[in-house]
Amino acid sequence: MATKEYAFYPGCSSQPGASASNYLTSVNSMCKTLDIKLTEIPDWNCCGASIGYAEGGELPRHAMNARNLAMAERELPGQKVVATCAACWLSARETKERLDHNSTMRADANEALKEAGLEYQGKAEVMHMVEVLIEDFGYDELKKHVVKPLEGIKFAGYVGCQTNRPFGIDGESFENPVYLDKLVETMGGEAVAYDQKVTCCGGALAFSEPEKSQKQIKDIVESAYDHGAEMIVTPCPLCQANVEIYQGAVNKRYGTKFNIPVLYYSQLMTLAYGGSAKEAGLDGHIIKAPKLEAFAAKK
Amino acid sequence: MADQKIAAYVCQGCGLGERLDTKALAQIAKTDGKAHLIREHEFLCNADGVATIQKDIDEGVTHIAIAACSRRSKTEAFYFPTVAMSRANLREGVIWVRPEGDEHQETTQEMAQDYVRMACAEAKKLVQPMGNTDVACDATVLVVGGGITGMTAALEASKTGYKVILVEKAAQLGGWAGKLWKRVPFKEPFADPADTGVEAMITAIAADGNIKVYLNATIAKTDGAPGRFMIDIATESGSVAQEHVGSIVQASGFTLYDMNKLPELGGGKSPHVVDQAGLEALAKAANGGAIKRADGSAVNTVVFVQCAGQRDDTGKHLSYCSGTCCNTSIKQAMYFKDQNPDVDTVVIFDDLRTPGNGEDFYRSAQKKGVTFTKGKVSSVEANGSGLKVVFNDLILGDQNATIENADLVVLATGQVPNSGVNIDPSKLEEETESVAEFKQISILNLSYRQGPDVPQLKQGFVDSHFICFPYESRRTGIYPAGPVRRPMDIAQATEDATGATMKAIQAIENAAVGRAAHPRSGDLSFPIVRIEGCTQCKRCTVECPFGAIDEDEKRYPVFNESRCRRCGTCMGACPVRVISFENYSVDSVGSQIKAVDMPDEFQEKPRILILACENDAYPALDMAGMNHNNYSAYVRIIPVRCLGSVNLIWVTDALNSGYDGVMMMGCKHGDNYQCHFVKGSEIASQRLSKVDETLKSLNLEPERVQNFEVAITDIERVPQLINDYAAKIQEIGMSPFKF
């Protein structure tokens, strides 16, 4: 297969030294195996995430996203824009839908963009990395590259909110999407069935409403444990961060003893494709995954 | 009868040959069944088998007993209309419900042998019915009521070439729809009120040579039966016209529930509180301009109160939902919004029920800015020149939410059927006066012995078998349609009228050849009474669920075949057993009961008789067989037309001849009945309550006769019922009446 090229929108959390930097590490390793070439959108900016609404308002948020898309259209013509962060993807797609279907909004956005010397034309498609994997490659193709199947390891596929709703991946059900389980199985791992697959982790409100969010996180982790999962795997940096880093706080609040690793699908893929612990960014976790580290070390 | 020639056929196909000793069965047909001709065949329903039977018939066989599969299968292969036929159900009724294996062989074979005996015994008692051919037939449909339903029925009947007499009590056609400014839309995109179409229909009727219209006219008398109704039509001038018709569509419509019964909602108290008809009148007066109040002042705020006097659980008002008034209020709110978007229109609803495409219509009203508030209105009172509406806001939990300044309030009061006189006195007591009062005037003035109108349900809507034959009322040949049958809107009434018209035409055609309607459609038999034996006890005339039997001056029953549905309830009722059908009689079932070989007490082999309704219970038993759900080998099953046709003599005969138990299986009765003959299973259970005395006099346990409600879906349950009952009989022990 020829190299596939995409305009890459890494998003703030994937920058070096930011909360999802290890996500980026593993994505890069995975893409190397799959012969995907990601070219960063030059001078991309933050998507505004969904939390920016109160201060930002409607048009400024769309302007921010339109700027990225317009930049990609101009600098990387013909390439699909791919995001790894769920919030980035969602914001960019929401903006795209709004501007493509509402001519007033589009004219307004372009009026603002002009100030930055850009114009949004609606040419570039916006995809999440998972969509690239499933729609542009497909499970069979992804399986071909597996050299070290993750045999006997049980994962709880935690889909969460924003890669799932409102747009969804591959037309799957919102209540029980299965793409993540299928990805796990494609990598040779075992996907456990549990009932909190699409529960909200509290999202950005983990900061401002810690009590309520931690209750959500507790429900998710507890169910994963109860159904026999050894690790949680997710496609979303915010999910990953919330579910991993608050386990200590949850333990304190509820007297639980949670200590379950939370990984990205791209880390599993990197390992199954024969990558090292470092290439998979396993060093970037607060809750380490010794079982995976051992697995990576194994020849 | 001397010239009977009976042939019995024993099939070996479908595993019968392997599972049963068919030679022995053939032998039984000869010795016990006394058949004149016996044949075994390896595959009876194939071309050769059928040809064999046909050849025997051609050579003089008059009665045939087929021992093969259920009477419900292979009906096309085994179609021999010239001879009487019985079927022994050896496949679904024996080998498919019995486990294989030597230890079961004896009882299974006994079961099969009994069914062969029974089939031979039955065949002898049957006469192939030829129909009641000397019936006059008027191919004209009478339509009572000239609203949308009636006009649709008239036009539909005319289109198929039938003549129509259309009788309307008002001075012009149109009914309720004629009073409307617009109707709820019935076409894409279901967004705006539409033209009623009444004018076009009136024009079409006037131009239709097949339709004769009587205005300002009512039905003074309905006499006769399907195919030969005689109608007296009272006209305004006082003269009475007489018409002969074959069937009747009763489209007598509804009356709005009287808002004067709702003083707390301002009904009758303020000229600015109107019902939906009142609002239509204001809209018609406005003729597309701004709708004004009765006093001519402008309307800035209008409040619609849903479910006014409906869905009421206090027993004071209508208990049901009319299903139409939500859409009507939506439409009426649009009258205002379409004319002037600044008029505030508030619909206060509990549930907004918008059947059909009403959901789109509702959405359209929301787009137009009609406000929908979930709540229950507690009072409407005058407030200055306007009205104050207080309601319990069910979303915001505010008990005293208030709209201070409504100019107009519209009460959605719902439909009360114009179904005439309630002829069932037991039902009348359950009703509130307010509901009953509309129905004092008879619509049809039937000269039937059971009363002047069609029987009704609890709420006053006419009774029909809602699930299976919705148009079929309890008066054959009379088809209620539109809101008299259940609450409905124009679109539904139009469809309903079309269906009812089709049934009315079918009724005429059936009457012409003496054929039954649902559920025994096509049956040519009819009740024959040996009047010399009749004791004038009236049971048959009272119990017939379809009012088919009148009385003559000497109080003897007069059967009207074309009104009859062939349920046999009269036959079950008759204490002196003088009523029978050619192909179904006290004797044809009784001789099957007696044909069973009764083992003596010491063999410890009980015999249980099952009388199973042929509409639901018997198919359920057959399907249990298809699923190979086993049941006891001690039962002997006889299908009956309806439990209502069960004459208690069968039960006493069975007990007297040594049966250890009797199971009756029929459809559910009561308010949500499933009985295909409406009242049959109910009457049967009433009769059965009297069996206890008989049992006592015979010194038998009450469990020996039991009644079960069985639905056609009870495929798993029915074998279980049988097995449980068989176990219970084992427990009580053998009947002492075995000889």
Next chain:
Amino acid sequence: MSDLNTQAVAKYRNNFLKEVEACVEEGDWVKMCMQCGVCSGSCPFGPHWDHPPQELFMMIRAGKREEVLTSSSMWMCTSCYNCIVRCPREIPITHIMHGLANYAHRLGLAPKNQPTRHFSGLFWNNIIKTGRVNELKLSLGLYFRDGLVSGIKVGMAMASVGIGMVLAKRLNPIELIKPHGCKDTKGIHAMLKKAREIEDRRKGLTAA
């Protein structure tokens, strides 16, 4: 009352629904709600809302302006999009929640100490400065919102998280001094200024 608020009250008098339709993101959908309650039942923090979405929509229709705009309810939205995918009327509930919060905030009616309001403001100001998020400054800003003392307390409580993040190289102390950022911050600022201008014009949020 802020000037903008006085102005809005004057303009829409007591028709709050009209006001919401004109000024709130996706506000013209509010009238289409059929009050089924599915959204309220689907909302993760629903039990903590004073008025879950269904109720807010009814209140808007009932003209309860003050109660709606001062409510903390819509600030509880986690943007989980559960309601949107389940609403039988396909109402963009999430966006309306965001829109209501934004509108209440702009009019100065939103509750003063609402933590999410505070965080959202911090977040936005954080990103527009350089065009990208500075996670460390963002967290510190959050902890110190109630002043230095309480900030140190919260900070201490969350210290293990913070240190863990630093050790895992996912929170970079250098960010305080030499943050990530876009090159064309000037262009971004101009663009955002313009966008705000247009939006305010469209929604009538310019002081008269």
